[in-house]
Structure formats: C-alpha cells, structure tokens
Amino acid sequence: MSVLSCRVPDFLIGLAQRQEPKWSGLPLALLGADERISAVSPEARQSGVAVQMSARQAQMRCPEVVLTPLNDSACQTEQSAFVGTLAECGLPVEVQTWGAAYVDLREVAGTARDVQPICAEMGKQIRRLLGAPLSPALGWDTGKFTAHAASSCARPGHMRLVEHSDEERFLNPLSITLLPLPEPAVLQLKWLGIRTLGQFARLPTTAVWQRFGKAGKLAQRWAIGRDDRPVNPTVQAAPLPISIDFDPPTALRNQALEATFAALHPELSRLADRLQGLRHLRLDLRFAEGSARVIDCVFVEPVCDEKRLRATVSHQLQILEWAAELETLRVTLLEIGELVPRQLTLFEIDEARSSLGELARKLSNRYGELFFQARLTDERHALPERRSIFSALSVCSVNV
Amino acid sequence: MNHTKQKRLDFTITGLQRRWGTRVIVPAREVQPEQRVVSTGFLELDRLLGSGGIPLSAITLFSGQTTSSKLTLTYKILRRAQQPATTARSSRVNSVAILDLSASSDPDYVARCGIDLDHLLLVRPRTGKQAIDILGDLIRSRQLSAILLDSLPDLRTDPVAARYFDHLLPQLCLLLKATGCALIILDELQAPWLQWLAGTRSSAIQHCAALHVELRRERWIESEGELRGYQAEAHILKSQRTRPGQVAHIAIEFNETVHARDTW
Numbered sequence: 315m316s317v318l319s320c321r322v323p324d325f326l327i328g329l330a331q332r333q334e335p336k337w338s339g340l341p342l343a344l345l346g347a348d349e350r351i352s353a354v355s356p357e358a359r360q361s362g363v364a365v366q367m368s369a370r371q372a373q374m375r376c377p378e379v380v381l382t383p384l385n386d387s388a389c390q391t392e393q394s395a396f397v398g399t400l401a402e403c404g405l406p407v408e409v410q411t412w413g414a415a416y417v418d419l420r421e422v423a424g425t426a427r428d429v430q431p432i433c434a435e436m437g438k439q440i441r442r443l444l445g446a447p448l449s450p451a452l453g454w455d456t457g458k459f460t461a462h463a464a465s466s467c468a469r470p471g472h473m474r475l476v477e478h479s480d481e482e483r484f485l486n487p488l489s490i491t492l493l494p495l496p497e498p499a500v501l502q503l504k505w506l507g508i509r510t511l512g513q514f515a516r517l518p519t520t521a522v523w524q525r526f527g528k529a530g531k532l533a534q535r536w537a538i539g540r541d542d543r544p545v546n547p548t549v550q551a552a553p554l555p556i557s558i559d560f561d562p563p564t565a566l567r568n569q570a571l572e573a574t575f576a577a578l579h580p581e582l583s584r585l586a587d588r589l590q591g592l593r594h595l596r597l598d599l600r601f602a603e604g605s606a607r608v609i610d611c612v613f614v615e616p617v618c619d620e621k622r623l624r625a626t627v628s629h630q631l632q633i634l635e636w637a638a639e640l641e642t643l644r645v646t647l648l649e650i651g652e653l654v655p656r657q658l659t660l661f662e663i664d665e666a667r668s669s670l671g672e673l674a675r676k677l678s679n680r681y682g683e684l685f686f687q688a689r690l691t692d693e694r695h696a697l698p699e700r701r702s703i704f705s706a707l708s709v710c711s712v713n714v
Numbered sequence: 715m716n717h718t719k720q721k722r723l724d725f726t727i728t729g730l731q732r733r734w735g736t737r738v739i740v741p742a743r744e745v746q747p748e749q750r751v752v753s754t755g756f757l758e759l760d761r762l763l764g765s766g767g768i769p770l771s772a773i774t775l776f777s778g779q780t781t782s783s784k785l786t787l788t789y790k791i792l793r794r795a796q797q798p799a800t801t802a803r804s805s806r807v808n809s810v811a812i813l814d815l816s817a818s819s820d821p822d823y824v825a826r827c828g829i830d831l832d833h834l835l836l837v838r839p840r841t842g843k844q845a846i847d848i849l850g851d852l853i854r855s856r857q858l859s860a861i862l863l864d865s866l867p868d869l870r871t872d873p874v875a876a877r878y879f880d881h882l883l884p885q886l887c888l889l890l891k892a893t894g895c896a897l898i899i900l901d902e903l904q905a906p907w908l909q910w911l912a913g914t915r916s917s918a919i920q921h922c923a924a925l926h927v928e929l930r931r932e933r934w935i936e937s938e939g940e941l942r943g944y945q946a947e948a949h950i951l952k953s954q955r956t957r958p959g960q961v962a963h964i965a966i967e968f969n970e971t972v973h974a975r976d977t978w
Contacts, residue, residue, distance in 0.1 A: 506735060670809045670835050673855050681848060686836040688821030702821035704836065 316419040317545060318433060319453040319461035320400060323470055325413025326353040328448040329392055330382060341376050344384040345369060348626045352384050352614040366622060399439050406547035411615050411654055416458055418545035426475040429454050433473045457541030460485060463492050481539040486512030493533045494589050494653035499526050511537040528587040555646040563602045563639035567631045570640055575624060577645060582618055591616030594649035603638040616651035752896060755790040756964045759948050764956030770896045772924035777901040782929040783946040786966050788862055788898050789827035795860035795896060796830050808859035811835040811852055813845055815868035842875025846882060853889045865900040880918040887922050926952035935965060943967035
C-alpha cells in the first residue's frame with residue numbers, strides 16, 4: 315500500500331478568516347447548526363474553548379472569543395474543490411474530514427523518492443486553490459494511520475514521508491492521543507502512565523483487548539504500524555434504514571428520542587468498535603394526518619458518542635414543529651467516517667511534542683516578551699558581554 | 715491485625731487490582747521509598763545532606779552574603795538537574811528555568827558552570843506579582859526539573875508581592891510535590907539590626923522549605939600569587955533528612971570552567 319494523507323490544519327477556521335481578514339489572530343469559534351461549537355481557532359483553543367461547548371460556555375472561558383455561525387454551504391463548496399483538486403490526477407481519494415483526505419498512490423509510486431514530486435505538486439495545487447494561509451500538511455506511508463500521523467507532525471506547507479523501515483522509530487515517540495480512541499479509554503491510559511504509541515504498542519494484546527475491547531485491539535495494530543485499511547473512494551456503505559412504528563401514535567418527543575436511540579444503539583456500538591462515527595444522520599418523521607418532515611443532522615466531524623448524538627437529535631426534535639402525532643420514524647445513517655482524535659481537551663500538555671519554546675510561547679501570550687534563551691556567540695572573546703547573547707523566545711522563533 | 719482481617723484486606727486489594735489494575739492500590743509495605751534528589755556536585759555536602767543532594771518536589775533555600783557561593787552552587791545543581799535520571803529510559807535532557815528578578819544572570823558564567831543553554835529558560839518578570847504567577851505556571855507545566863528564584867530580596871521590594879508570595883507558598887509546595895520540580899530560592903543575609911527591626915523576612919519560606927543552607931565565604935584560594943577561587947562553608951540550618959547544625963566545606967575554582975573541588 316502507498317497512502318498519502320493530505321490535511322489542511324484548521325480548515326474551517328481558515329476559511330472563515332479568509333472571508334473576514336479582521337478575525338486573523340483573534341480567538342474565533344464557529345457555531346454549528348445544533349448551536350454548539352463546531353470548530354475553534356488555535357487562539358481560542360489556548361484559552362480553553364473546545365468543540366461541542368455551548369456559546370455561553372465558550373464566552374465564560376474566553377470573553378474575547380468571536381462567535382460566528384458556520385457557513386455550511388460555502389465550506390461545502392471549498393471542500394468539494396479541495397477533494398476535486400486531489401482527484402484531478404485520477405487516483406482514488408477518500409475524504410477523512412473537513413480539509414483532510416487520503417489519496418491511494420499504490421498505482422503510481424511506492425517509494426519515498428517517487429512519492430516526493432507527486433506530493434509537492436499536489437501541495438502546490440491545493441495552496442493555489444485555497445490560498446497561502448491554508449497550506450496543506452502532507453504525510454505518506456504504507457498505511458492510513460501512519461500517513462495521518464505523519465501529516466499531523468508535518469508543519470503546514472511541508473510533507474513528512476515515512477519509509478516502511480522507519481515506521482516503528484517514527485511512531486514510537488508520538489503521543490497516544492493521535493489514536494481516535496474514546497475519551498474514557500484515553501483517560502484510563504493516561505492514569506496507567508501510557509503516553510506514547512510505543513508504550514501502547516508494547517502492551518500485551520490480550521490485556522488491551524480485555525480492557526478496551528475491539529476498538530483498543532484495532533488501535534494497537536495501528537500503533538504498531540499495521541494498518542491494512544484500503545483507501546475507499548466512495549462514501550462508506552451505510553446500513554439499511556431503520557423504521558420505527560408508533561402504535562398508538564405519540565406526541566411525546568422523549569418517547570421518539572428513546573425509540574431512536576434504542577434502534578441506533580447496536581449500530582453505534584459496531585461503529586465504535588471499528589473506530590468510525592456518523593457524519594450524516596437523517597430522520598424521516600411521518601405524522602398521523604399524513605404530512606412528513608425530514609431532519610438532517612450533519613456533523614462537522616464523525617461522531618459515535620451516544621451522549622453527543624442524543625443532544626443534537628433532542629435539540630432538533632425540540633425545535634421542529636409537529637403537525638400531529640408521530641406515526642412512523644425512519645432513521646437513516648447516510649454517511650459514515652473515521653473518528654478524529656480529540657486530544658486537546660484531554661491533555662493540557664502534549665508531552666511528546668512539547669518543548670521549552672512551546673512553553674515560552676504559551677506563557678508569552680499571557681505575560682508578554684519576558685522569556686529568553688541564552689546563546690554563546692563567541693566563546694573566546696575577551697569581553698564576557700560579547701561572548702553570549704539573550705534572544706527572546708517569541709512566537710516566530712519557536713520550533714513547532 | 716489478626717489473620718482473618720489480614721486475609722480479608724488482601725482479598726479486597728486483590729479484587730481492586732484485578733478490576734482497576736495493579737497500580738491502583740499498593741500496600742505501603744511493598745512501596746520502596748524513592749528518594750528523589752539532585753546532587754549538589756560536592757561530595758561532602760551531599761553526604762551531609764543525608765539523601766545525596768537537595769530534594770526534588772520541595773523548596774530549598776540558600777542564604778548568604780555576596781560571594782558566598784550560593785549562586786554558583788545553585789548553577790551546579792541546575793546542571794545536575796538537567797541530566798536525565800539514570801533509571802529513566804529516555805536520554806532526553808531535562809529543562810530548567812531561572813526567574814531572574816535581579817536581571818543579573820550572565821549566560822557566559824552559566825555556560826561555564828556546565829548548564830546546557832538550549833534547555834535553560836530565562837525569565838525576567840517586570841513585577842514581583844508577575845514573577846509569582848509565572849512561577850506557578852512554570853511549575854504547573856511539568857516540563858521543568860528545577861527552577862531558580864533569584865532572588866528573594868528583589869521579590870520582597872514590593873510589599874504586596876511579598877504578602878502574595880507568603881499567601882501562595884503552601885499551594886506552591888503542593889504543586890511542587892505533585893509535579894516533582896525542585897524550587898531553589900536565594901536569599902541575602904539581613905543585618906542583625908534589620909532583623910530586630912522588621913523581623914526575619916524569610917520566616918514563611920523557612921517554614922515551608924525542606925532544606926535551608928546558609929553559605930559563608932571562608933577564604934580565597936590563591937596559587938602562585940593569582941586568585942584561583944574561594945572556599946566556603948555550608949551550614950545546614952534545616953533539613954528533613956539530616957541533623958541541622960552540621961558544616962560542609964566546599965571549594966570553587968575558576969579556570970576555563972567553574973570547577974567544583976572537593977576539599978575534604
């Protein structure tokens with residue numbers, strides 16, 4: 315296999331800032347259709363604002379945060395253009411999430427040397443399409459997970475190509491939070507002192523299976539570098555629609571909600587075991603007097619957390635005007651995608667990537683330019699003050 | 715404890731370990747007391763301190779007049795704190811920080827004391843209160859193995875900051891214990907009449923410090939008519955691991971690098 319992962323960091327935020335340049339550098343949060351935060355800028359994230367918070371919660375964490383609704387249609391257009399650019403070369407492309415996709419390079423290149431010019435060309439085309447602030451980060455490997463990890467490590471405008479022989483050395487020091495495991499599993503690993511993929515990979519397979527189930531076993535395979543999932547260019551096959559009949563018809567929203575989740579539960583468990591989630595859920599409601607309503611729940615990132623899904627569906631059912639009593643409810647999983655890891659809300663410090671410069675950058679945002687690093691310029695100079703200098707550890711001088 | 719109670723306790727512990735993992739509960743008899751210390755670089759002083767160095771996860775106070783070797787001794791400790799522990803699997807150099815309130819740190823001298831400048835963060839706060847806030851954030855970051863606060867008199871020039879620091883000291887002690895970071899504070903000796911007039915300014919810190927060492931310059935070391943260094947006495951005033959009142963002699967020589975020589 316030969317997989318390229320192409321990722322535009324903070325894609326939705328970048329698009330919003332491109333539309334309104336005055337928002338650049340400000341803490342910005344985008345509100346989704348469910349009135350929850352769908353995307354946050356790095357500045358807002360630093361102040362503690364996270365995805366799925368309400369607008370009020372975000373304002374309490376960061377009073378300066380700029381809250382704006384997500385322009386779904388504009389983002390969809392840009393996303394289609396992004397995927398179209400990748401697909402121009404005729405290779406299979408699988409959409410991962412907003413501004414992230416896998417490209418199957420199996421037919422054209424198998425080694426880093428062959429892949430490099432292709433990646434460079436693709437990177438240039440995407441930068442030309444989206445503009446310089448939305449530069450992509452590219453990662454390449456023989457498996458999807460390692461390619462994704464490589465693109466996560468690469469800076470925007472750069473590529474990280476991992477040879478098969480270097481896979482283990484590359485993956486071992488990376489943070490465990492790159493894996494899209496559910497939050498309780500990541501917390502348990504944190505308490506057990508498992509912080510890197512290398513540590514997780516060395517755990518006994520049976521113990522991982524016993525504690526974290528099928529999802530844990532699958533994640534451990536990825537951590538070792540064994541990821542044989544193919545790049546699937548079409549939308550993943552969703553299960554057949556589930557139909558729920560209410561006899562007698564009901565006007566209680568809670569009853570409809572409970573029935574929906576009772577029917578969805580096995581599907582959600584199955585998706586969670588495969589580290590997948592729902593991207594698009596459709597509810598067809600047919601009322602007793604013959605009218606029908608459709609509710610489309612589109613998620614910015616795939617979701618398999620029942621609590622989060624329940625909050626969204628409940629909100630949609632509450633705001634919908636019911637023409638009469640509900641007779642039939644039809645639940646369709648229209649689109650399924652891979653789960654995206656959300657480590658930022660779990661660990662304050664990403665130990666694998668943390669550095670003194672990063673610490674100084676965080677503190678500089680709060681206290682100003684008070685952090686310095688000393689450097690010897692001319693060790694043999696006669697005057698002590700000429701032998702060394704202090705340099706301020708500002709944002710631009712930090713190695714990310 | 716009788717046999718039945720002991721058996722019941724063992725059964726409960728085994729049940730908890732089976733459910734939550736072996737590390738979740740461990741009988742105290744099985745826990746090996748781990749002494750987390752940083753060597754001072756002077757064998758005699760390490761020996762007198764009882765545990766082989768200054769404690770990590772606690773406050774250490776060095777007091778003394780100018781040229782009493784307290785800063786050099788601290789730099790030597792920071793150098794040792796940068797070295798990865800012998801038991802650690804990774805060989806990554808630890809980072810240290812200097813809160814330079816006196817704005818007098820000389821990188822050339824710091825480098826001559828052996829500190830890796832790439833892993834040294836120098837902070838020059840504008841006010842005492844800001845320094846205390848930054849100190850808290852640095853400890854909380856868990857990325858530093860040792861922090862030097864240079865120095866207490868500069869912090870105490872602002873009475874508001876002094877009160878704020880005294881108020882936060884217990885919290886800082888808890889944070890240090892949780893993060894495993896060593897905090898070294900330098901203090902100048904006060905004149906006796908000032909102590910009588912205003913009381914000892916570092917009494918709150920002396921109370922919270924796990925180790926308090928007073929340093930005094932003993933004599934200059936000369937060789938062939940040239941000044942080569944100096945010899946100092948380290949008086950242990952407070953320690954959790956050894957008897958206070960003991961004295962160690964340390965010698966510091968200047969050549970291309972600052973050399974710590976064991977005298978006795």
